[in-house]
């Protein structure tokens with residue numbers, strides 16, 4: 001049956017990692033409770049045969065220690081594999097053959113719980129493999145605090161009780177450790193166990209320090225009359241256990257083991273044989289005649305194994321049924337939710353990266369020369385409109401130019417130098433505005449925005465770190481190429497700073513585009529005007545406009561008068577009089593607030609702008625502009641600037657395409673390959689996949705199902721073994 005317990009311990013450890021809502025999937029374990037200094041550690045170490053628990057006066061057990069003892073074959077030592085070692089499955093420290101190192105690690109893990117927090121619920125998992133241990137699972141808990149002192153506040157008592165309560169629930173077996181020299185009535189361990197197991201059906205009493213009480217008293221305690229437990233009491237003497245280990249440990253910590261155990265047990269044996277009249281069956285008389293109390297560490301070990309085996313055996317059917325139900329539920333959910341489709345973190349990562357690259361390919365295909373050209377032309381057209389607004393539309397002589405264009409006899413040479421100067425200044429404002437940087441920046445920003453779009457779309461919205469890295473790769477490449485590209489473009493548009501030759505087709509194209517732009521601007525202007533009229537009311541707006549006009553007129557006159565006065569002109573009006581003009585207010589006029597006046601000023605401006613735009617659009621549609629030729633550009637600056645803008649965009653695109661885009665589209669996917677996935681370890685891949693909640697759910701359910709299947713298989717085999725073993729017992 002040893003095998004059964006061992007296999008069930010394995011099953012127990014797997015089940016522990018399957019998250020489950022209730023306790024039906026828990027196989028029993030032994031839980032060791034007792035007050036501080038009751039001898040808990042001494043008992044555990046006697047069972048294990050090693051000193052490995054942390055020692056010290058300052059509450060050294062602050063977390064539960066889940067101890068799994070695994071019996072190994074002694075013969076393996078000869079093949080070079082250590083037969084005795086401890087390992088912490090949660091820490092990945094490997095096999096530790098020096099038990100002082102195990103002790104040190106436990107000490108450090110416990111001390112890492114801050115004193116203020118007192119204790120922590122988070123268990124430390126420790127496995128000990130040895131030919132000298134029975135297959136057992138034991139959980140060592142912090143000792144109950146008897147007297148609250150300075151360094152052990154009342155709150156700690158509470159916390160420890162709560163922690164112990166959590167562990168002594170069904171189906172666990174309680175090992176209640178009590179010192180013989182303390183009245184059992186005062187044992188916190190027994191008190192706690194009685195609360196959850198009043199008949200003592202799953203509590204074993206361990207009475208330590210029997211050597212500290214008279215033997216007849218010790219034997220009486222063990223006889224179990226005062227506080228009866230169905231599983232009974234076992235008495236031990238573990239005195240000097242610790243020092244015995246220390247002195248007789250073999251230099252390799254392994255070979256001396258048999259001696260250690262023997263010498264330790266010897267002391268205990270000696271004690272019980274010295275008091276044989278009380279502890280030996282043959283000597284027990286009266287009511288309990290022939291019934292010896294259970295004594296000794298060896299007896300305790302056997303007792304624990306038997307009880308755990310029995311308990312696990314009787315849990316076997318129940319647990320097998322519970323696992324079967326859980327498994328069916330998990331399998332059903334897996335079928336319904338995922339149609340039995342298995343995934344892995346690796347396949348998810350691969351799919352995600354393929355999808356990213358596919359989308360990137362689409363992006364590269366959809367962001368070629370035509371798209372970039374239209375992007376740049378729109379930006380340059382805006383610039384042209386700004387220049388026109390500044391140079392022409394606010395010019396008081398703007399209408400003059402349109403009228404001159406109507407005069408068919410007039411040639412460009414007849415035009416005032418003024419207009420030639422305006423055209424040159426406007427062209428320079430466009431060609432010398434830093435086209436290289438401007439266009440490179442525009443394209444780089446657009447690429448960045450596209451990549452940001454890729455990196456924030458499903459599924460990357462679940463992977464903010466990866467998204468940030470993707471954006472980072474893009475930025476790095478763009479940054480690296482920026483300077484070269486901007487310089488190249490600037491260099492290549494240089495000729496346009498001196499001369500722009502225009503073909504007839506180009507002219508016609510530019511003219512049409514500039515008409516479209518003016519029409520668009522005109523529409524926006526008129527809409528804005530209408531909005532103001534609607535908001536203020538036409539009549540009120542007209543009055544306010546008139547008021548603004550008259551005030552402006554008066555202030556202009558006043559300024560003129562002041563100027564004349566300063567020049568000392570004899571015929572100047574008295575400055576005082578002209579200032580008064582400004583202040584003079586007409587009582588019949590309604591009062592205008594500043595918001596209304598601002599609206600009036602805006603609408604006046606818009607109306608003027610609208611008139612000019614209409615006039616210019618008409619001029620562009622008229623014969624002179626239509627005909628084109630060198631004649632036309634001074635009369636039709638809009639068309640000319642539009643042509644220049646187009647040439648700039650065309651040239652910029654060619655070089656941006658070579659220097660920036662081609663490089664980017666080549667480098668980016670390689671960067672993704674070599675830096676985003678290939679340097680991910682197994683754990684990182686799993687973490688990445690689990691960032692996506694859908695994938696996490698899928699993986700969780702899948703793993704749960706797989707683990708339950710594995711457990712079920714083991715349990716099925718065990719049930720068979722158990723039944724076979726039970727059958728002959730029942731028959732005999």
Ligand code: GDP
Pocket residue numbers: 034035036037038039040041042043143208209210211212236237238239240242
């Ligand atoms: P814990 O705090 O419950 O883990 O108790 P320990 O195992 O550390 O024991 C507390 C003290 O009691 C130590 O000094 C042990 O040496 C001593 N001790 C443990 N078992 C016995 C025993 O059977 N007899 C005697 N005389 N002392 C013991």
